[in-house]
Structure formats: structure tokens, C-alpha cells
Amino acid sequence: MLLNVRDLVHRPGEMRELQQEYVLAEPWGEGLAAVAAGSTIAVNGRAESVHEGILLTGDAATEFDAECGRCLQHFTETLQVDFTELFAYNPTEADEYGVHGDHVNLEPPxxxxxxxxxxxQPVCRADxxxxxxxxxxxxxxxxxxEATPAVDPRWAALAGFSVDNDKSGAEH
Ligand SMILES: [Zn+2]
Structure with missing residues (x-):
């Protein structure tokens, strides 16, 4: 997800629109919801040259796969996030959020x-x-x-526990 910013480097005030699509080589996310490998990340925004580096603002849209935490059904949902990231000049080698040569790497942010x-905790629908x-x-x-028990199972377990305690208390 490298973006060439040669036209912006050290030219504060310059900016350009950003419209990119990236296909994931590996899945993002490890929980019940994740963006699968092969999914497209659509990025819309702008890249702006500022004194400290290159400022990227915009939004990213994609689809994720999830398993409903209640009914276990698989479903797909769209996701859109806003992002703002300043890629600073002269980053250290290990710093992923910097301008490296004439590129910035959009992937980490x-x-x-x-x-x-x-x-x-994904659910296929709110209800x-x-x-x-x-x-x-x-x-x-x-x-x-009809099927909803009168007492929440968790409280039922507690009720049984307290009843047992009462019994043992009575025996002593
Ligand atoms: Zn469900």
C-alpha cells in the first residue's frame, strides 16, 4: 500500500486528491469479525504537504466477514472508517509512519x-x-x-448456589 508522494515532498501547501483501491494479501483482524484476504480497501481522501511531512486525511471502506455471536450465522457487512495520519519526514528505519524516500506506507494506519x-462481539442484526x-x-x-426462560441462566446458577449454602447452614 505504498503511495508515491514525490510531487508533495517538501512542498508545503501542495495537495492532491487521493483515490486508491488496495486488495488485501492477508486477512486483517483476528476475532469473530475480520476483513478477508482478497478484500478491497477503497481509500478516498487527500494527501497534503505540510512542514512536518505528508498529511493524509480521508476515509477507507471495505467489507468484513463475521460470525454472529448469538446465532453463529456468518454474515458480511460494510465498514467505513475515517483516518488522519501525519507521515513525518526523517523517520527512523523502524518507524512505519513516516516518509520513506518518496513513499509513504498507508498499510499500518x-x-x-x-x-x-x-x-x-458481532451480531447479524441488533435484534x-x-x-x-x-x-x-x-x-x-x-x-x-416463548423459549426465553423466566430466570436468566446465570442468575439461576447463583440461585442454586445460595440455596445450597442455606441448606448446609441449616444443618450446622
Ligand atoms: Zn444472529
């Missing part, structure tokens, strides 16, 4: 912005009812209303 924007605990089928709203 884009990857950071996109991976951070991926949902940590997904998940799976029926008995049949394993996806629940519809009516079925979910």
Missing part, C-alpha cells in the same frame, strides 16, 4: 483504523434472538418470547 473499528437452546434452530421473535 489503515490496518489500525479498520481493525479497531471491527465489532468485538438477533440467537439459537433455541433445545432445537439449535435460529429463533424468531415469537419463538424467542
Amino acid at each position: 489503515l490496518r489500525d483504523a479498520i481493525v479497531l473499528a471491527l465489532p468485538f 438477533c434472538f440467537g439459537l433455541d437452546p433445545d432445537s439449535g434452530e435460529r429463533l424468531t421473535s415469537e419463538a424467542a418470547a
